[in-house]
Amino acid sequence: MKKESIEKLLSDEVNHLDKLHQIVKKTIDDEELIIHNLTHPPIENLTQGQLISDKVAMFGGSWKFIISFFVLLTIWIVFNVLALGVYKFDPYPFILMNLILSCIAALQAPIIMMSQNRQEEKDRERSENDYLINLKAEMQIRSLNKKIDLLLEEQIKTLFETQQKQFELLNEINLKLENKKTI
Template sequence: MEQVEKEITGMIGQSNEQVKKLHDIVQKTMEEEELIVNNLLHPPKEILSRGQRISDKVARFGGSWAFICSFAVILVLWVLFNVLSPLSDRFDPYPFILMNLVLSCIAALQAPIIMMSQNRQEEKDRMRNENDYLVNLKAELEIRSLHQKIDILLEEQVQELYKSQEAQLALLKELMTKIEKMEAKSR
């Protein structure tokens, strides 16, 4: 009976060793992922210059319906004023040369400002892609860790089963020899 208790305690000890190994794997994985998680939780702060902030605001307004509607209203008012007002008050008569000059200047200034904002947006997209890559890398590390845990569990369970079968066979042999001895005595 003492031997059976010793074997049971040994099996419990082996289970504790399995748990310890799994704990070590989890600890190692957490240490490997610490840098990735830190980068995801604390992305570098974006420091914008005054020009970059202005270009973002101009691009945001220049690409909005508010800009299109207000610009259309201004152009209609410009044309109506220069067509319907008395000749002495007209500042840009019919071919609207001044209006074409103003429109060209606005387009010439607005295009590079919008391009600066688009370049900044590309930079933001690149940083977002790097974060996505880090998330995917973290997921891959998690999957690897899970595979390691499962492999260790399966390997140790097979070893445990093999050992318990050996112990059971030894107990059966011991019982068989005791039964044979008892039968031999009873004859």
Template sequence: MLKDAHGKLLALDKTVLDILEAGTILSRQREPALDDRLTFGDQMADRVARFGDSWPFILVFVGVLAAWIGTNVTGLLRPPFHPYPFILLNLMLSCVAPLQAPIIMMGQRRQETKNRLRGENDCRINLKAELEIRQLHEKIHH
């Protein structure tokens, strides 16, 4: 049936046919866990991305900025360690963005890989279900 539909058997089709012939349940089969093959850099990128796009990060970031500016504007320290134009603060903020953006992108790329594997598994399950329905339809027709 698959050869008639596609003209040839793809690797995905062959995998599903093997599973169909074996009579195993495809939905319980999982891809090898992607998290098992993570390097230290991947794990750190995931952690930083998870923290970097959360409310606690935003609140801590705003709190540090407010404390920095408040300490220097109100004159709690005489003389203020960083007077008004806040050039050092601007430099630090300029350094955070180029470091944080690639780390978040790495985490998003890994998430995209997980989603792709999940999608391939869903495609296998749907193809197997379609083939089983076709077999049942043929049996009923005969």
């Protein structure tokens, strides 16, 4: 009887370990897709227009552009104010310069907006990756909670079984004591 109870306890322990292994395996399988998406993001295929808009936005929104544009406008104004007769191609109200500035602004604004839209898409992808990371962390926490619940359940079960065996042993001892008293 004692040998059977020891074997039963050992088989229960093996079953308990199997349950823990299954939980770990399921967690690893669930996380595999998330890890794959994070380590292998899709390759970005840019069209020629997207590449150009990114470069224009990068240059148009830099100090290099602002300073070089300011220098060019200063040279334009100084030349047209100081030049003599035929060499003045855009006299004082600088109508040609205003036309060129308007054209540059009209073309540069939508190009920069295209680049900003692409940047927003990249930001959306980053937020999706953040979500996946948070999801992975949540899955790990749930897995840990399952493991803890399983451990507690098994411990309580083992304690009840041990307590039951102790009661049985106490009853046996009590019966033996009563039998000795009657003899």
